[in-house]
Amino acid sequence: MKTSKVHLAAKTGSYDIFIGKNIARELPAQLKTLKIAESIFLISDPKVFGLHGNRLLSALKNAGISNIGTALFGRGEENKSWKNYEKLINNLIDFDFGKKNKITVMALGGGVVGDMAGFIASVYRRGLPFVQVPTTLLSAVDSSIGGKTGIDYERNGKVIKNILGHFYQPRLVCMDTEFLKTLEDKEIKNGLSEIIKYGIIKNSALFYYLKRNLSKALKKDSEILTYLIRESCKIKRNVVQLDEKETKNIRTILNFGHTIGHAIEGASNFRVSHGQAVAIGMICETYMANEMGLIDKASCKEIESVIENTGLPVKTSACGIKDVMHIMKYDKKFQSGKNKFVLPVKIGKVCVKTGIPESMILNSLKNRITKN
Numbered sequence: 001m002k003t004s005k006v007h008l009a010a011k012t013g014s015y016d017i018f019i020g021k022n023i024a025r026e027l028p029a030q031l032k033t034l035k036i037a038e039s040i041f042l043i044s045d046p047k048v049f050g051l052h053g054n055r056l057l058s059a060l061k062n063a064g065i066s067n068i069g070t071a072l073f074g075r076g077e078e079n080k081s082w083k084n085y086e087k088l089i090n091n092l093i094d095f096d097f098g099k100k101n102k103i104t105v106m107a108l109g110g111g112v113v114g115d116m117a118g119f120i121a122s123v124y125r126r127g128l129p130f131v132q133v134p135t136t137l138l139s140a141v142d143s144s145i146g147g148k149t150g151i152d153y154e155r156n157g158k159v160i161k162n163i164l165g166h167f168y169q170p171r172l173v174c175m176d177t178e179f180l181k182t183l184e185d186k187e188i189k190n191g192l193s194e195i196i197k198y199g200i201i202k203n204s205a206l207f208y209y210l211k212r213n214l215s216k217a218l219k220k221d222s223e224i225l226t227y228l229i230r231e232s233c234k235i236k237r238n239v240v241q242l243d244e245k246e247t248k249n250i251r252t253i254l255n256f257g258h259t260i261g262h263a264i265e266g267a268s269n270f271r272v273s274h275g276q277a278v279a280i281g282m283i284c285e286t287y288m289a290n291e292m293g294l295i296d297k298a299s300c301k302e303i304e305s306v307i308e309n310t311g312l313p314v315k316t317s318a319c320g321i322k323d324v325m326h327i328m329k330y331d332k333k334f335q336s337g338k339n340k341f342v343l344p345v346k347i348g349k350v351c352v353k354t355g356i357p358e359s360m361i362l363n364s365l366k367n368r369i370t371k372n
């Protein structure tokens, strides 16, 4: 088992990230050490719970943790909703009332489950201990660490993504690579998109390790995935430790590929997944960097070829350039009307640029966003 510790401000405390094969078996002992094992409210989705719920419940029960409530909600982004939030809060009240035990909220699932469960843990009785058990590659390398929780909200027929949320750190993150074995190929690719991002922003060795071991990673080789997860988590942890609540401009670098990526996700009405949109976003933003003379053409081609060989899209016809540009204007990273992009200067290093001319952004989208 590999451990990585996240040290945050004294007020928030620190927490361990456990990574390895079959480590869910060791989760009960960790909960007991932290004194958060009295009773567990497990939140999951039906697919993940069907595949892995019993293994986790058995591990908890075998360790004498029997006071467990389970609540499931539908899978997919459309279910990270206010409606499901209300339903789960009602389930939690039913589980809670009449008991004296302290409750820990546990998320078993991908980023949708983790974001929802974390948000519930953050508001219920002014905050309950929260444990993340990520089951997708994307949630293992990204959403389960860093403390961003939240849900989407629909207003006037339009869904506003992650508009309700908190920074709320988990007490423990348990990444059991065995969970990843049942993931569909497209979900492995979505996670690899974020790993490619980490390589480009901070660690060229990680980028080239993935390039060399791509076919094994796509086949869910446990050793390769453990290495990729561990190295990615280290990068996210180091950034989050320096800028927990995104107030110091340090966390911004995690948004490489996300400015255009988020806009593509939204403009396509989430038909293009997060990982796919970020892949196209990384390519557009890399070519923008090349046009500004920041990065050489060979590196651009290398980035594009790793993305393409991963099986991620390098263009999309699911949305139009006009819609992408419109959504980008509302990007939360833009300040005082000035746009803000994270751009690579080489594989392993990025810089932040503001006020990029619209013509340059449009140029980068040409041939990549192909719907008229």
Ligand SMILES: NC(=O)c1ccc[n+]([C@@H]2O[C@H](COP(=O)([O-])OP(=O)(O)OC[C@H]3O[C@@H](n4cnc5c(N)ncnc54)[C@H](O)[C@@H]3O)[C@@H](O)[C@H]2O)c1
Residues within 6 Å of the ligand: 045, 047, 048, 051, 075, 076, 077, 080, 109, 110, 111, 112, 113, 115, 135, 136, 137, 138, 139, 142, 143, 144, 145, 146, 147, 148, 149, 162, 179, 180, 181, 182, 183, 184, 187, 190, 274
């Ligand atoms: N909080 C953050 O910092 C942060 C960062 C990045 C993304 N996110 C959020 O994460 C969400 C996306 O997360 P995701 O990519 O994990 O998608 P997801 O949670 O929707 O999961 C994808 C699919 O995989 C299935 N699944 C999950 N684990 C499985 C397993 N082990 N075997 C088989 N199927 C499994 C799920 O049922 C679902 O259908 C988005 O809502 C995004 O906003 C949050």
